[in-house]
Amino acid sequence: MSLTFASASADKEVLENSGAFSPKFDANGLVTAVVTDSRDGELLMVAHMNAEALALTLETGIAHYYSRSRDKIWKKGETSGNLQTVKEFRTDCDQDAVWLKVSVAGHDATCHTGRRSCFYRIVEIENGQAVTKITDDTRHFDPAETYSKA
Numbered sequence: 001m002s003l004t005f006a007s008a009s010a011d012k013e014v015l016e017n018s019g020a021f022s023p024k025f026d027a028n029g030l031v032t033a034v035v036t037d038s039r040d041g042e043l044l045m046v047a048h049m050n051a052e053a054l055a056l057t058l059e060t061g062i063a064h065y066y067s068r069s070r071d072k073i074w075k076k077g078e079t080s081g082n083l084q085t086v087k088e089f090r091t092d093c094d095q096d097a098v099w100l101k102v103s104v105a106g107h108d109a110t111c112h113t114g115r116r117s118c119f120y121r122i123v124e125i126e127n128g129q130a131v132t133k134i135t136d137d138t139r140h141f142d143p144a145e146t147y148s149k150a
Helices: 012-017 051-060 142-146
Strands: 030-035 043-049 064-067 072-075 086-091 097-102 119-124 129-134
Touching: 043 051, 043 097, 051 064, 051 086, 097 142
Parallel strands: 030 097
Antiparallel strands: 030 043, 043 064, 064 072, 086 097, 119 129
16 A cells, blocks of 8 residues: 555645645655654654655554655664554644654664653753753663664
């Protein structure tokens, strides 16, 4: 099965209120994907999806993204074993972003650094400078070991 999407409507009323999923891709053919844990709502990551990644995600129930740096589809967790099973898939009002609520298999970690979330730092002002501080330094897996197999 090859899933296709309705064309994004220029008509705001249709876009916001129709039943058709018609993702509004940016100039690079991508939509932003916000990913949270389905159990506790923790923000895990933000990524991008193209039409192929959207279709694979909806068809398989496993999160797929588009890697801009590698210029290819990326099945999240394929190397690390931390696959993301989609529990709920939402889109925003103008359909240019999606929100995936997922459960994470394996080590229950999403970040390539081995942490649960990619958002493990806070930004604060110190002496007039913006600085980051690590709030979660728990490693659920060793990235060097996990990704050396890839």
